[in-house]
Amino acid sequence: MFTTLAFSAFVAVSCGWIGTRAVREHRDTLAERRGLLDDAAPLLQNSKITFGPDQFPILVGQIGDGRRAKIELIADTMVTRRLPQLWLRVTLSEARERKRPTIGALARPTGAEYYSLVHDMPEWLSPPQTDASLLMRGDGQATAWQVERVSALFRSLFADPKVKEAVITPRGTRIIRQAAQGEPGAHKVLRQVRFPLTAIPADMVAVAIAEAETLNALLIEDDIVAPVYEAA
Amino acid sequence: MANVTSTAAEPERLQLLRVLGPAHIWALGVGIVLVGEYMGWNFSVGKGGMIAGLIACWVAGLLYTCVAMIDSEVTSTVAAAGGQYAQAKHIVGPLMAFNVGLFLVMAYTMLEAANAITVGFLLDTVAGLQGHTGLNQQPFIILAIMFLAWLNYRGVLATLTFNLVITAIAFVSIITLFIAVQFGASNVPLDFSAITSDPLPYGWVGIVASLHFGLWYYLGIEGTCQAAEEVRSPARSLPYGTMAGIMTLLIAATMTWYVCSGLIPWEYLGQAGTPLFDAARVTGSTSLMVLLFVGTTFATLASANGCINDASRAWFSMGRDRYLPSWFGAVHPIYRTPYRAIVFLVPIALIFALGAPLDQVVTFSILSGLLGYTFMTFNMVMFRNKWPLDTIKRGYVHPFHPLPTIVLLILCSTAYFAVFLGYGTQLSAMMCFYIVASLWFHFRRYQFVRRGDQFTMPWPKPQGY
Numbered sequence: 001m002f003t004t005l006a007f008s009a010f011v012a013v014s015c016g017w018i019g020t021r022a023v024r025e026h027r028d029t030l031a032e033r034r035g036l037l038d039d040a041a042p043l044l045q046n047s048k049i050t051f052g053p054d055q056f057p058i059l060v061g062q063i064g065d066g067r068r069a070k071i072e073l074i075a076d077t078m079v080t081r082r083l084p085q086l087w088l089r090v091t092l093s094e095a096r097e098r099k100r101p102t103i104g105a106l107a108r109p110t111g112a113e114y115y116s117l118v119h120d121m122p123e124w125l126s127p128p129q130t131d132a133s134l135l136m137r138g139d140g141q142a143t144a145w146q147v148e149r150v151s152a153l154f155r156s157l158f159a160d161p162k163v164k165e166a167v168i169t170p171r172g173t174r175i176i177r178q179a180a181q182g183e184p185g186a187h188k189v190l191r192q193v194r195f196p197l198t199a200i201p202a203d204m205v206a207v208a209i210a211e212a213e214t215l216n217a218l219l220i221e222d223d224i225v226a227p228v229y230e231a232a
Numbered sequence: 233m234a235n236v237t238s239t240a241a242e243p244e245r246l247q248l249l250r251v252l253g254p255a256h257i258w259a260l261g262v263g264i265v266l267v268g269e270y271m272g273w274n275f276s277v278g279k280g281g282m283i284a285g286l287i288a289c290w291v292a293g294l295l296y297t298c299v300a301m302i303d304s305e306v307t308s309t310v311a312a313a314g315g316q317y318a319q320a321k322h323i324v325g326p327l328m329a330f331n332v333g334l335f336l337v338m339a340y341t342m343l344e345a346a347n348a349i350t351v352g353f354l355l356d357t358v359a360g361l362q363g364h365t366g367l368n369q370q371p372f373i374i375l376a377i378m379f380l381a382w383l384n385y386r387g388v389l390a391t392l393t394f395n396l397v398i399t400a401i402a403f404v405s406i407i408t409l410f411i412a413v414q415f416g417a418s419n420v421p422l423d424f425s426a427i428t429s430d431p432l433p434y435g436w437v438g439i440v441a442s443l444h445f446g447l448w449y450y451l452g453i454e455g456t457c458q459a460a461e462e463v464r465s466p467a468r469s470l471p472y473g474t475m476a477g478i479m480t481l482l483i484a485a486t487m488t489w490y491v492c493s494g495l496i497p498w499e500y501l502g503q504a505g506t507p508l509f510d511a512a513r514v515t516g517s518t519s520l521m522v523l524l525f526v527g528t529t530f531a532t533l534a535s536a537n538g539c540i541n542d543a544s545r546a547w548f549s550m551g552r553d554r555y556l557p558s559w560f561g562a563v564h565p566i567y568r569t570p571y572r573a574i575v576f577l578v579p580i581a582l583i584f585a586l587g588a589p590l591d592q593v594v595t596f597s598i599l600s601g602l603l604g605y606t607f608m609t610f611n612m613v614m615f616r617n618k619w620p621l622d623t624i625k626r627g628y629v630h631p632f633h634p635l636p637t638i639v640l641l642i643l644c645s646t647a648y649f650a651v652f653l654g655y656g657t658q659l660s661a662m663m664c665f666y667i668v669a670s671l672w673f674h675f676r677r678y679q680f681v682r683r684g685d686q687f688t689m690p691w692p693k694p695q696g697y
Contacts, residue, residue: 004362010522053566054387075568077387080336080545081307081315109688110318111553112545114563119552124684133688189399190534191541193387 030055032198036073040205044069063209067172068093071205073179077193078112084182084193087115087164088200090208092216093172100219101142104167104174105154109135117167117174128155146219153218157211166215173215177208265481266402267535268449269488270508270528271350272594276445278502279654280438282424282493283431287439288446289489291643293482296450298640299605300475301630302612303454308627309615310689315454316604316611317546321686323615326555328607329686330673331666333550335604338662340543341577342597343451344380345585347536348373349593353505354528361513373585376536381578384540387567398530405527409512410487412520413495419516422494430498443643443650444598449485451601453477505590540574540581547573554680555673595655599662602647609641618694 037057041047044061052058052072059071074087105127106118113119121137128134128151136154138147150168157166165176179200186192277285306319317336320329352369359367413422432438492507495514504510512524548570551560564571584593616633630636651659 007358007362007522014526054568077541077568078545078548078563078570080317080542080549109685110549111685112549112561114552114561119685127690129690131690133690135685135688189538191384191538 029194033057033073035198036200037071037205039199039202040071043202043206043209044071063092063213067095069209069212071208073200074115074176075193075195076113076115077182077191078114079110082110083184083187084195085178086180086182086195088177088179088204088208089115089174090177090205090212091172091174092209092212094170094216097170098220100168100170101146102139102167102169103136103142103147103150104138104165104169105134105136105158106165107132107134107158107161107163109133113165115176116165117169118165128152128158130155130158132158132161134158149218153214157214163211166211168215168219173212175208175212175215177204177211179204265450265453265477266399266484267347267531268451268481269406269484270402270531271506271590272346272448273445273485273488274492274501274504274507275591275594276442276448276502277489277493277498278442279434279445279650280440280442281430281433282426282489282498284434284439284442285446285493285498286486286489288442289449289485290446290482291443292446292449293478293485295447295605295640295643295647296453296478297475298636298643299454299608300478301636302608302640304628305626305630306608306611306615309624316607317549319611320607321553322689323611323618324607326678326681326683326686327670327673328611329553330550330555330677331670332604332607333546333555334666334669335600335607336546337543337550337577339451339597339600339604340539340546341581342584342593342600344377344536344539344543345581345588346590346593346597347532347539348376348581348585349590350505350532351376351529351536353590354509354525354532357506357509358525370586374582376533377578377581377585380533380537380540381574383537384544385564385567385569385571385574387564387569398534401523402527402531402534405523406484406488406508408523409508409515409520410491412517413491413511413515417515417517417520418495420495420514422491424494426493426498433498437653440646441650441653444595444602444647444654447598447601447647448594450478450481451598453481540577543577544570544573547577553685554682555677558680592655592658595651595658596662598647599651599659602644602651603666605640606644609637609644612637618696619691620695623695624691 033055034051034057037049037059041049041059041061044059044063047059047061049057049059054075056073056075061069063069070091070093072089072091074089075084076087077084102121103125104118104121106113106116107130109116109118111119118135118137121139123138123140125136125138125142125147127136134154136151142150154166157163162178163175164178165174167174180195180197183192183194183196186194273289274285276288280288303316306323307315310319310322315336316332317329320332349369352373355372356367356369359365412418434441488508492501492511495511496504496507501507501510506528509521509524509528512520515521547556547560548563549561550556551558551562551573560570560573560576562572563569584596588596613634621629648659
């Protein structure tokens with residue numbers, strides 16, 4: 001009888017401890033997420049931080065020329081036999097739609113990149129030669145000259161292994177970079193998603209914004225240059 | 233100026249929270265496979281006796297060494313993460329990738345079912361010890377699977393400390409039992425007389441028959457070396473990490489065999505649902521029983537949790553690649569989990585957990601794993617033939633090619649024969665399932681696959697094409 005009572009008490013206390021601890025730690029982790037983009041907020045004018053349903057912050061503001069910038073964080077756990085990835089997604093939106101095609105490239109594609117725009121583009125393009133595997137696609141509107149220019153930029157951009165995706169569309173540009181990689185121990189044992197940082201460095205966000213601006217500047221002068229080039 | 237509405241802003245923050253040493257991570261990597269020590273392996277003793285069980289354990293260690301060598305070379309070269317599934321896409325083709333994806337899903341889902349059965353059996357045993365015989369296991373099996381599926385659906389987080397506690401208890405339980413028995417804490421002395429009196433009760437064929445359950449000790453160890461896709465770890469850490477894990481498991485497996493075979497008659501051990509817990513019961517020590525109860529529970533639940541995660545991700549990837557209806561490739565808008573894949577696989581796990589005995593479920597899981605290892609043999613040959621060593625840069629080149637491939641193929645063939653000896657019907661049923669699934673993929677599903685997206689590596693054209 002005593003053994004039964006002692007064992008039952010042990011099980012009850014253990015379950016209670018585990019449950020309480022799990023709930024508390026889950027809440028703490030969600031709270032920790034909310035401050036990840038605080039350091040980057042001063043990079044934008046009129047910046048405002050809101051929170052996604054997964055409690056990752058979304059930073060919205062304007063860059064120097066008044067264009068709207070949106071900075072998001074995406075936790076990606078969708079690929080087996082790979083550590084979880086925290087992606088930094090920077091989107092620069094145009095005030096008006098530009099006359100340019102949609103072209104994008106995705107590094108080391110697995111097919112599971114649900115956050116990617118490239119997978120939804122209809123036409124497959126031959127990617128530039130880089131160390132990483134690249135999937136390059138477009139909407140079929142690009143001229144050979146435009147593809148060549150974009151390929152040259154992608155070649156240098158994807159030389160950095162942290163760049164995951166780069167996209168140019170008439171409505172803006174987007175860059176996705178690796179912000180952090182999940183802790184191996186936590187993931188291997190219980191498939192948990194723990195990123196070993198409490199703030200995304202402002203420098204990292206600044207680099208991503210600069211890359212998005214470079215992408216944007218690439219096809220801006222198309223209206224003037226492209227016809228001359230193609231006529232030649 | 234910035235209009236920050238965050239409520240979590242703090243003046244100073246530590247950028248790196250925790251730093252784990254290599255040994256730490258190595259131990260954690262082994263943790264997920266540790267469940268193999270707690271249940272399933274002992275059916276090898278039932279098939280061939282005590283000696284056969286030990287030989288099966290060591291031969292399976294050799295098989296996994298070959299797996300580690302081969303897998304490391306391909307993984308360190310095929311940069312895309314995703315393991316064997318991604319390798320099949322790049323080296324063989326969509327039909328093979330579809331099958332490898334199914335192997336993964338089935339192996340993990342069956343392992344999840346086996347874990348749930350063990351939890352139910354363990355609770356039944358403990359209830360019986362407390363005087364409540366005849367406990368209905370089914371509600372606990374359903375509860376375990378549904379609860380873990382819910383955790384995965386929600387993407388619930390836990391701390392590293394919490395993870396470490398669970399793994400440490402599972403590890404320490406085995407070592408404590410071993411030491412306690414060595415120092416005379418057991419009421420029953422270790423008895424190995426059956427080794428001399430009845431060494432091979434079914435002859436040499438018993439050793440062959442026991443081989444496939446020997447795989448259970450290590451099943452999935454190759455998955456513990458994960459590709460850090462974007463900024464990869466040194467390529468040599470892949471084979472060394474896996475082989476260090478295999479050596480650890482080899483020692484743990486031998487210790488487990490030693491304690492269990494010494495305390496429990498092999499005829500009973502060969503059919504036990506929870507051999508380590510049963511060994512603790514034989515010692516008569518309440519503390520050891522509680523420790524092994526907790527160790528078994530944690531090991532099985534942690535393993536089942538990992539299985540749900542991995543199986544659903546593999547199913548999700550196949551949906552995204554359109555190998556399966558793309559409906560399965562959806563991500564939950566709030567929790568960012570592959571929720572449709574998780575929910576879809578729950579009834580499959582339940583059917584097997586509630587409708588099949590543990591040894592058969594374990595066999596189904598082992599068979600799917602075995603098919604994956606067989607794929608690795610001809611995948612390796614094709615890889616070396618299509619892209620010889622001087623044509624593409626490899627992170628790691630395994631030595632003595634093609635010896636490990638040949639050894640692996642021989643061991644896999646022997647394991648198939650072992651399955652045929654004891655579970656011929658299950659072997660035939662599973663082969664039929666994969667053949668029918670392949671026909672469906674070839675004649676119906678393949679038209680939806682985006683063929684241009686399948687091969688993305690910047691490699692030269694393969695030789696012979």
